[in-house]
Amino acid sequence: MLPPATILDNLDHDQRLNTRKSWFNTPGKYSVVAEINNQIVDFCDFGISGQAKLAEGEIYAIYVLKDFHHKGIGKKLITAAFKSL
Numbered sequence: 001m002l003p004p005a006t007i008l009d010n011l012d013h014d015q016r017l018n019t020r021k022s023w024f025n026t027p028g029k030y031s032v033v034a035e036i037n038n039q040i041v042d043f044c045d046f047g048i049s050g051q052a053k054l055a056e057g058e059i060y061a062i063y064v065l066k067d068f069h070h071k072g073i074g075k076k077l078i079t080a081a082f083k084s085l
Helices: 007-011 013-023 073-084
Strands: 029-036 039-048 059-062
Touching: 013 029, 029 073, 059 073
Parallel strands: none
Antiparallel strands: 029 039, 039 059
């Protein structure tokens, strides 16, 4: 389910960019991406679980561009995340 357009329209792009940059400098947090023809079409954020008693790792987010739904890309990224964890 997509968030309402008003939420997306009101995102601060500089803030989101800074958040993404800090993600890559945070120990225990990782991302994998799917790229087709030099375009990122999917990404999966994952890492060490915040609730170690429940799980060692977790998927934080996964996003797939609508044109690439139902092509197995998300499954491949989740598999890569699990293998990495």
